[in-house]
Each structure stands twice: as C-alpha cells, then as structure tokens.
Amino acid sequence: MNRQPAPPSTRLSEFEEFVRARSGALTASAFLLTGDRGLGEDLVQEALARTWRAWRRLHRVENAEAYTRRTMYHLHVSRWRRTKVAEVPAEAAPEPGEEDPDAALRLAVHAALLSLPARQRAAVVLRYFEDLTETAAAETLGCPVSTLRARTQRGLKRLRRRFPELRLSDAEPSGPDSRVHPLRGESHA
Template sequence: MSGADHDFGAFVAARATTLLRVAYLACGDEAEAEDLLQTALERTYRNWDRVRRDTVEPYVRRVIINTAISRARRRAILNIIPMRVPPERAARSTDVDLRHVLMDALRGLPPRQRAVVVLRYWEDLSETQTAEVLGCTLGTVKSQASKAMAKLRTALGEETVEGVIGNAHA
C-alpha cells in the first residue's frame, strides 16, 4: 500500500461517520446518504494527489452537498420522490418521532437551503466556511439560511425549531 493510499484510508477511517451524517442530513435517506458518501470518497480518491491535506474534509463535504443538490434537481425534473424510512422502522420514542418530523421538514426545503442548514447548524461551520463549501457568496448563505429557518419555523413551530437546531450537537 502506498503512502497516499494509507493517508486516504486513515482519513476515511477517521471521518467517515461524520461525513455520512452530513450526507444523510443533505438528502434525508439512509441508502442515498451511503451512496452520496461513496461517490464523494471516490471522487476524492481520484483527485487525492491534487487535494491539499488541510482541506480534505471541506472538499468531501462540498462533493456531498453538490451531488445531493444535483440529484435533487434531477429528481425534481423527473418527478421522482426518494423512499423514506422503511415502515418496519417505526418510531419508538418522542425523540425518534421528533427526528422524523425534522427530517420530513428538511426534505421539504429546496436542496440549497437544506445544505446551508446542515452545514451551518449540524456541522457548525461558520457562514464563511459554508459559503466556501457551497461555492457561493456570504450573502447567499445568509439569505438561504434565513429562508430555510423561516420555512422550518412555519412547518414545525418556533419552539421546536429552536430546540432541535440549538441541540443539534447534543
């Protein structure tokens, strides 16, 4: 195994769980999230010699988010609705119920707004870092976050949104 292969393997071993969470939050479906992460890791591996080591995770996040947005657009054009959590995984507690309600509300956001919410509030990136990952301006991040939070507040209620988003890291 070459040094580059070892470095890539170590990165995947250390960050795969966190990146899978980003992918899941970006798309709202477990199987799709796994596919998004696999696609992102494949693209990263192909470009491993060109990716600066201090920017690997932001690079992979950007690939995940961009791929999720592209797929959502393609589905919208084709009018395909992704499958949600299978029925055999019925909710068993209030926390699980709340998580499902939140995921449904996130699925209802346009892909760009969902990406901003995931990166800002779950990944705890700054507005500047979020803009870098998404390849957009700081103003776009602020406006998309504002619109997304307004939609989530409408869908879930003010207290629910503040409680869930505020406790995203708990």
Template sequence: MPDGSDDEYLAYVHGRTAELRRTAYLLCGDTHQADDFVQETLTKLYARWPRIGRVENVDAYVHTMLVRVFLDDRRRGWWKVRLTTGHTDRAAATGDPSDRPVVRAALARLPARQQAVLVLRYLCDKPVREVAELLRCSEGTVKSQTSHGLTRLRDILGPDHREPAVAASWERS
C-alpha cells in the same frame, strides 16, 4: 498534507468516513442514500488524490465535494430511480426523537440549497463563512438562504411546532 499515496488516502478515509456519513445523512435523511453520497465523494476523491497535496484544507475540500454530490443529486430530474421504502435509520439525527420525522419531512420539502444551508449551519454546526466556502457562494447568500429556509420551515411546520422543542433548535442567529 497528504503526499498522494494510496496508504495516505486509506488513512484519510478511515479517519473521516463516520463524519462524512453523518453529514450526508443530515443532508438527505436516508442512511442508504447517505452511503451512496459518501461512496461517490470518496471515489471522486481517490481520482484526485495524487494532486491533493496542493489543497490547503483537505477536510473542507472533501466536505465541499460531498455537498456538491448532494446538490447534484437533487438537481436530477424525474428520471432518477429511487429504490427506497421511505424507512430510514435515525441514529445519526439529533434533538427530540419525536420531532425528527416531522423536521426531516419539512426539510425534504425545501429547495436543495436551502436544505443544505440549514443542515450545515444547524445540524453540522458550521459557521456562515465555512458554509459559504463549502457551497462556493457568498456569506450573504448563506445568510439569505438561511433566512428563507427558516421562514419556509416555519410555514411548513405551522404554529404547533414553534414551541421550544423545534423552534429553539432552528432559531440561531
């Protein structure tokens, strides 16, 4: 466990930044916004770092912070300014490259919590229990949000995208 020193913080950040950026990108689909989410998360972590020794699983704690930053961003109203052009770097995405823009657009149309659950479950390959801990909800909530999210994705994508290229990557139990 970390002792709360700046050196320990820097070592932790250097070792985890790439994974945090990947998770943030999978949540939001934009590299610049993902960087903002990671920066906000790491800033909050630095403020709490002296007390981090009391945390049993630092990685889970930080991932929870990152997901909370993402969900808080999605809760902001119309007043939030977006300075992006819509062009994103898709280097962190997985699956068939031709499906990425379609799936990303469909994910963006889901409520933030369903989007977070699907990204954490299927793109970050986290088990139901861990997603429930990250989102601070019950495993049943994760399962129902997964079910509702997948149903909504199927509706958004339509029958043309129920082929193995997209459907197989999303239909895990």
C-alpha cells in the same frame, strides 16, 4: 522544490485512514441531506471517489476533508445527479405522538428539512449540524455569504412555520469570524 510524491502504497494508506477518520461525520451529514442511509452512503462514496482521484494534489488531510465535503454538497444539489433523494413530503411526516414524542419529533423535523429546496437544506445542515460559520458554509456551497444567509433564513422560516415550538434563537451558530477552522464535525462522527 521537487518534492517527491508519496509512494502509491503510502497514498492509499493515507486515503484509507482519511476515510476511516472522516466517513462517520460525512455519512451523518449525507443522511440528513438525503433522508436515507443508502442514498447518503452513495453520496459519500461518490464524493470520496473524486477525492481519491485528486488525492495527490490535495496533499493534506485538511484539504481532503474540505474537498470531500464540498464535493458532497455540490453533488447533492447538482442537477446532474439523477438519483432521486428519499424525499418525504412534509404533509406526510408523522406528527409528534404520545408513544415516543422525541422520536416522532425528530422524524417530523427531518421530514420538514427534506421538504426544503436542496440548497436551503444544505445551508441549514451546514449551519445547524456542521456548525460552520456563514463564511465557511458559503465556501462549501460555492456561493456568496449573502446568498447563504438568505437560503438559511428561508429554510429556517419554513421550519419555524411548521414547528413553532422549535428553539432556534439560542442555537444560532457562531458568526462569520468567530471560528479559526472552518470545518469541525468530529463530534458528529
């Protein structure tokens, strides 16, 4: 019943190992959300700080990852987060050019993503970058599945309008019940 908590040095080691293992994936998501490496890392750091404070009750790394990710997305859309994200207006985004069309397209799509309202942006990143199911993405954002679906569709509609050639149909993430584990992300680390 009275499980002995791990000694402090062990907990710190566990946390350090957790950060080493997961910070790559978290930073990549944060970069997509904020459009800036520094701001993205700041966002991850804020989320990890809260994770460390809750570490004792998170018990398992799986819980810690879900907690960190959830906190990070909430911080991103939170009205309390005063730091502005590095928004790039879609109008100012580079058009696909001749010299490096792939890089230009990536920048343009990222700029268009950043022009979406924060909750739509988060929904698109969770579904199309993190590959979460609708259920898992909704849990991460703390909203009903129907809301998550509406946000995703509104975000995609805007992206489609700007990039009609962008293929979305066969990139649809898995359905609500097709994944056992709500979080993946290793492939993005």
